[in-house]
Amino acid sequence: xxxxxxxxxxxxxxxxxxxxxxxxxxxxxxxxxxxxxxxxxxxxxxxxxxxxxxxxxxxxxxxxxxxxxxxxxxxxxxxxxxxxxxxxxxxxxxxxxxxxxxxxxxxxxxxxxxxxxxxxxxxxxxxxxxxxxxxxxxxxxxxxxxxxxxxxxxxxxxxxxxxxxxxxxxxxxxxxxxxxxxxxxxxxxxxxxxxxxx
Amino acid sequence: xxxxxxxxxxxxxxxxxxxxxxxxxxxxxxxxxxxxxxxxxxxxxxxxxxxxxxxxxxxxxxxxxxxxxxxxxxxxxxxxxxxxxxxxxxxxxxxxxxxxxxxxxxxxxxxxxxxxxxxxxxxxxxxxxxxxxxxxxxxxxxxxxxxxxxxxxxxxxxxxxxxxxxxxxxxxxxxxxxxxxxxxxxxxxxxxxxxxxx
Amino acid sequence: xxxxxxxxxxxxxxxxxxxxxxxxxxxxxxxxxxxxxxxxxxxxxxxxxxxxxxxxxxxxxxxxxxxxxxxxxxxxxxxxxxxxxxxxxxxxxxxxxxxxxxxxxxxxxxxxxxxxxxxxxxxxxxxxxxxxxxxxxxxxxxxxxxxxxxxxxxxxxxxxxxxxxxxxxxxxxxxxxxxxxxxxxxxxxxxxxxxxxx
Amino acid sequence: xxxxxxxxxxxxxxxxxxxxxxxxxxxxxxxxxxxxxxxxxxxxxxxxxxxxxxxxxxxxxxxxxxxxxxxxxxxxxxxxxxxxxxxxxxxxxxxxxxxxxxxxxxxxxxxxxxxxxxxxxxxxxxxxxxxxxxxxxxxxxxxxxxxxxxxxxxxxxxxxxxxxxxxxxxxxxxxxxxxxxxxxxxxxxxxxxxxxxx
DNA sequence: GGCTAATCGAGACGGTACGTCTCGTCTTGTA
DNA sequence: TACAAGACGAGACGTACCGTCTCGATTAGCC
Numbered sequence: 019x020x021x022x023x024x025x026x027x028x029x030x031x032x033x034x035x036x037x038x039x040x041x042x043x044x045x046x047x048x049x050x051x052x053x054x055x056x057x058x059x060x061x062x063x064x065x066x067x068x069x070x071x072x073x074x075x076x077x078x079x080x081x082x083x084x085x086x087x088x089x090x091x092x093x094x095x096x097x098x099x100x101x102x103x104x105x106x107x108x109x110x111x112x113x114x115x116x117x118x119x120x121x122x123x124x125x126x127x128x129x130x131x132x133x134x135x136x137x138x139x140x141x142x143x144x145x146x147x148x149x150x151x152x153x154x155x156x157x158x159x160x161x162x163x164x165x166x167x168x169x170x171x172x173x174x175x176x177x178x179x180x181x182x183x184x185x186x187x188x189x190x191x192x193x194x195x196x197x198x199x200x201x202x203x204x205x206x207x208x209x210x211x212x213x214x215x216x
Numbered sequence: 217x218x219x220x221x222x223x224x225x226x227x228x229x230x231x232x233x234x235x236x237x238x239x240x241x242x243x244x245x246x247x248x249x250x251x252x253x254x255x256x257x258x259x260x261x262x263x264x265x266x267x268x269x270x271x272x273x274x275x276x277x278x279x280x281x282x283x284x285x286x287x288x289x290x291x292x293x294x295x296x297x298x299x300x301x302x303x304x305x306x307x308x309x310x311x312x313x314x315x316x317x318x319x320x321x322x323x324x325x326x327x328x329x330x331x332x333x334x335x336x337x338x339x340x341x342x343x344x345x346x347x348x349x350x351x352x353x354x355x356x357x358x359x360x361x362x363x364x365x366x367x368x369x370x371x372x373x374x375x376x377x378x379x380x381x382x383x384x385x386x387x388x389x390x391x392x393x394x395x396x397x398x399x400x401x402x403x404x405x406x407x408x409x410x411x412x413x414x
Numbered sequence: 415x416x417x418x419x420x421x422x423x424x425x426x427x428x429x430x431x432x433x434x435x436x437x438x439x440x441x442x443x444x445x446x447x448x449x450x451x452x453x454x455x456x457x458x459x460x461x462x463x464x465x466x467x468x469x470x471x472x473x474x475x476x477x478x479x480x481x482x483x484x485x486x487x488x489x490x491x492x493x494x495x496x497x498x499x500x501x502x503x504x505x506x507x508x509x510x511x512x513x514x515x516x517x518x519x520x521x522x523x524x525x526x527x528x529x530x531x532x533x534x535x536x537x538x539x540x541x542x543x544x545x546x547x548x549x550x551x552x553x554x555x556x557x558x559x560x561x562x563x564x565x566x567x568x569x570x571x572x573x574x575x576x577x578x579x580x581x582x583x584x585x586x587x588x589x590x591x592x593x594x595x596x597x598x599x600x601x602x603x604x605x606x607x608x609x610x611x612x
Numbered sequence: 613x614x615x616x617x618x619x620x621x622x623x624x625x626x627x628x629x630x631x632x633x634x635x636x637x638x639x640x641x642x643x644x645x646x647x648x649x650x651x652x653x654x655x656x657x658x659x660x661x662x663x664x665x666x667x668x669x670x671x672x673x674x675x676x677x678x679x680x681x682x683x684x685x686x687x688x689x690x691x692x693x694x695x696x697x698x699x700x701x702x703x704x705x706x707x708x709x710x711x712x713x714x715x716x717x718x719x720x721x722x723x724x725x726x727x728x729x730x731x732x733x734x735x736x737x738x739x740x741x742x743x744x745x746x747x748x749x750x751x752x753x754x755x756x757x758x759x760x761x762x763x764x765x766x767x768x769x770x771x772x773x774x775x776x777x778x779x780x781x782x783x784x785x786x787x788x789x790x791x792x793x794x795x796x797x798x799x800x801x802x803x804x805x806x807x808x809x810x
Numbered sequence: 811g812g813c814t815a816a817t818c819g820a821g822a823c824g825g826t827a828c829g830t831c832t833c834g835t836c837t838t839g840t841a
Numbered sequence: 842t843a844c845a846a847g848a849c850g851a852g853a854c855g856t857a858c859c860g861t862c863t864c865g866a867t868t869a870g871c872c
Binding site for chain 2: 050139140143174185189191203206207209211
């Protein structure tokens with residue numbers, strides 16, 4: 019019988035050490051060279067302690083990143099009243115992160131996990147991405163109420179309209195990831211979403 | 217000296233067997249369980265024969281999929297004169313493919329490769345994706361000339377506007393992939409790209 | 415400080431359970447599969463309770479067997495006056511035990527311990543084997559006094575002459591372990607030990 | 613299918629390295645600390661290469677020792693015509709080896725294997741011990757023909773009479789292992805085996 | 811049509827990491 | 842504080858593949 023371990027007795031110190039080691043190794047050597055063995059060694063932890071609480075490398079990475087994100091508190095977009103300016107800011111920020119090979123390495127890793135495991139995909143979506151998307155969605159909702167967006171606009175689709183093209187270009191390297199590009203996206207999205215009789 | 221092998225003496229039978237085995241295994245067990253060893257065994261081929269002609273698993277998969285795609289000939293979009301209808305058709309087709317887990321397994325494999333190796337990413341982009349994107353781009357160019365699109369529209373960005381949101385939703389499973397969704401994308405894109413004083 | 419545990423507070427119930435479980439597992443699955451973990455589980459005891467009072471598996475097994483043996487009281491050989499007959503009886507009995515795979519499993523276990531740890535070897539020798547050897551020695555001493563053995567015979571060596579060949583054959587399976595074999599040993603030993611001018 | 617490996621393609625260099633490493637580690641750290649992992653590392657060999665050709669640690673050790681023994685050629689006892697002197701020499705030699713903790717470590721390892729696995733026991737007996745025992749047996753046979761032994765003496769039993777007590781004393785450390793002890797054994801054995809009307 | 815050199819199938823090799831197992835210690839309530 | 846329970850650090854286990862390296866046994870293109 020592989021009896022389930024008792025979470026109440028879990029060592030917080032080990033949990034912390036494992037997630038810290040994971041992030042450290044991720045930054046130092048990238049996802050490709052990240053092994054469970056290396057994490058255990060770096061964390062000063064037995065491998066079994068990792069396998070006891072996680073299903074594998076992917077799950078550990080997810081938790082490590084989720085912890086990192088959630089420690090920053092829920093993301094909120096500024097609401098200056100000027101929707102276009104606010105979106106420009108956030109889209110420029112995301113594009114900048116994707117353009118930085120160092121920062122986007124993590125995103126790359128996560129995306130691979132997302133494509134490889136359905137369960138991890140859910141987790142990534144809900145714990146890492148959703149908060150960011152929701153922040154944008156909230157800003158758009160307020161804009162819609164203020165009449166800066168068509169009343170009938172589907173906010174989820176609107177968010178994807180902003181985010182999707184960016185990720186696509188990033189993944190396939192089909193073009194530069196610059197501020198100009200970011201602004202272009204916002205222009206297009208605004209053109210699509212602005213009330214018709216502007 | 218590891219003298220380069222002589223392509224003239226390459227066994228076409230082995231090349232075929234390897235690519236076929238790769239596609240078969242990809243469909244049967246997915247990308248995760250696809251190993252060079254398994255390909256060799258399935259193809260009735262020595263491992264060295266694979267490493268002699270390809271740099272590794274990724275390269276083989278790429279070739280296998282490229283062969284599959286190119287055998288269908290270059291994709292062309294219909295040009296009925298009605299841009300919106302034509303786009304609806306193609307976007308619906310792509311959405312349908314992504315919604316089918318069997319068909320999208322291939323895309324999944326490719327996307328992983330794209331994320332894993334810069335050199336493979338280039339190949340994937342140029343040999344597999346570009347033709348599809350170019351087909352759409354060509355249709356959009358003809359529409360722009362016909363005055364159905366803003367004169368100043370950036371066609372690359374326009375293509376990404378159509379494609380990006382779809383892939384994003386597919387990867388993250390953030391929503392349903394239906395005809396209605398496809399139509400919604402086209403609506404938004406048209407709203408963004410249509411000449412202002414329509 | 416790893417303060418020594420207080421034997422006064424030791425749980426007799428646990429001690430008993432551990433030794434019983436050890437014997438039970440030894441009979442059921444053999445020495446190879448006998449782990450401290452299994453003993454603890456079977457005895458309904460924490461592993462620490464074992465390690466608190468014993469140095470490891472070997473020590474527990476030793477204690478378990480010693481308890482088993484000592485509960486039977488000190489062994490005594492019959493003294494019928496006919497030395498050869500008495501020896502035949504005891505040697506046949508030992509040979510029979512060694513021939514039975516079930517019974518000799520325990521001896522096997524002990525012998526391994528003996529070979530693995532000097533301290534355990536001492537214990538095994540003194541607590542388990544010595545009583546048996548001494549019983550034979552006592553019988554031989556009485557025979558020597560009765561003039562049935564050479565006066566100058568070294569009794570320890572005499573005991574080994576009886577016991578050693580048997581164990582050797584048992585360990586190496588170099589021949590059958592039968593009553594005839596037992597009798598042959600006694601014949602040889604008697605030939606060696608009988609007063610010359612018989 | 614775990615197809616059997618092809619012995620014809622076996623690397624003699626690896627085989628040698630593995631057996632050498634095994635002997636070296638055995639002498640340095642003893643059987644207890646001997647792991648397959650350590651052997652592989654020391655031999656500069658992949659673990660799989662060990663598992664490909666041997667069933668586990670025991671089998672490797674056996675082969676290593678067998679190689680060591682067989683490289684010395686088949687053992688032959690001198691036949692000076694004086695049986696007692698010849699036996700004294702060989703028994704003293706064996707006792708000396710058992711008395712040396714360094715040399716007897718090997719014997720200890722083998723004996724443990726013998727006790728742990730029936731299949732290994734057979735191998736140990738036939739490949740390592742039998743040659744030694746047979747050498748003694750041969751000497752005894754020639755002595756019997758020369759009339760120095762009882763005609764009806766069972767040679768196997770005679771060999772065990774010489775060897776058994778020694779091993780017993782060695783295993784259980786029930787007494788000193790000295791030349792005097794060796795001579796005592798020979799005396800006893802001769803007394804048992806000499807023709808009656810000597 | 812025979813020669814010869816490279817490719818082929820096969821698979822053994824030195825490695826790395828896997829995920830599991832067991833060890834002996836440490837930790838956490840309970841009595 | 843001894844106990845039952847079991848998580849922990851450690852590290853060996855035996856397996857799966859990696860990419861490289863021999864092996865004969867086909868091939869192919871040049872004589």
